[in-house]
């Protein structure tokens with residue numbers, strides 16, 4: 001089986017860029033393609049446009065070695081990896097159908113440069129059937145390839161498979177290598193071809209299946225986490241009502257050998273866990289009340305936090321509210337779909353008091369409202385609302401908190 005030499009990665013975001021630079025350092029000639037000219041230019045200068053530990057070093061070395069280049073348009077290659085966004089469309093009846101238009105556009109963009117024997121790999125988390133849709137688009141746009149196939153009629157002239165990304169933001173480079181991978185082909189040979197490529201940089205096990213099962217596996221992983229977090233968030237509301245410390249409760253319950261409850265928080269953020277369960281719901285709305293309710297429980301938590309702050313603020317004539325953290329989770333700068341940001345915005349709009357927001361991982365580029373140094377927030381705020389469990393906040397001297405009203409949504413001061 002001939003190994004690919006040149007690889008095109010379409011979409012240079014949180015998944016595409018680490019994957020492209022990892023492949024480049026393994027000796028492949030990699031062309032990264034993105035629709036954003038600034039992204040392309042930044043990468044060609046050996047720099048990065050996202051925050052991920054050590055990614056800057058990897059990209060710089062890949063670009064300097066001449067193995068990684070970025071471009072606005074694809075070129076012919078042996079393998080094509082699609083790592084573009086797959087959001088959902090928010091609609092009135094809350095069925096929130098998936099939007100695979102970026103996958104379709106990326107597929108159409110590579111069609112003119114495809115050759116027989118190429119691999120097309122979808123990494124984006126996608127609703128069931130998307131990988132088959134990619135093959136359909138290729139068959140439509142490149143009927144010439146299919147007509148001229150020297151292979152058997154049962155085999156595609158272009159190998160198409162889904163290999164869902166599974167890396168945790170903040171640990172991407174380690175997990176890209178260590179995690180097991182699932183490869184679901186539109187046929188067996190496609191899956192085998194992709195395994196051959198991925199085993200050159202992945203030390204985890206690479207398990208083969210069909211494309212629909214691979215798509216569903218990824219959706220189920222994130223839905224499992226969402227349902228678990230919803231359980232913890234629901235417990236946090238009940239415990240608040242019953243005056244029980246939810247963190248102590250969970251610690252105690254988790255001492256049971258078969259109980260493992262996750263952590264409550266201000267809500268679920270990011271572009272994965274808060275999105276992917278909707279793909280499952282949209283595929284079978286009548287069969288998924290649990291997954292839908294979990295989404296709703298997690299989505300309601302920010303509003304609950306805002307109400308809690310409003311009640312506490314009634315104790316003060318001119319309350320000063322310190323919002324600690326804006327990112328969607330600890331020790332990153334990513335504000336996408338962040339419940340912390342949503343809560344801070346709501347508190348500012350509600351005019352309950354003066355809001356002092358503090359986000360140690362974000363600097364100059366944030367202009368929506370002023371950000372304050374942690375020391376100033378700790379000095380001036382009457383109410384401290386912990387929205388993200390950043391390392392800086394965990395190190396705060398308890399003596400500084402004595403006079404404050406504390407609303408700790410992350411349990412750092414349990």
Ligand code: SAJ
Nearest residue numbers: 166167168221222225262263265268269270272273328329
């Ligand atoms: N959260 C809680 N309580 C918890 C754990 C998380 O409130 O106990 C919140 C976080 O604060 C954050 C949100 O959930 O707002 C999501 O954070 P996360 O760390 O659970 O997940 P992501 O979105 O950073 O990455 C997830 C991972 N999926 C799983 O762990 C099953 C990652 O492996 C996936 O690759 C990624 O989604 C993705 O791209 O799909």
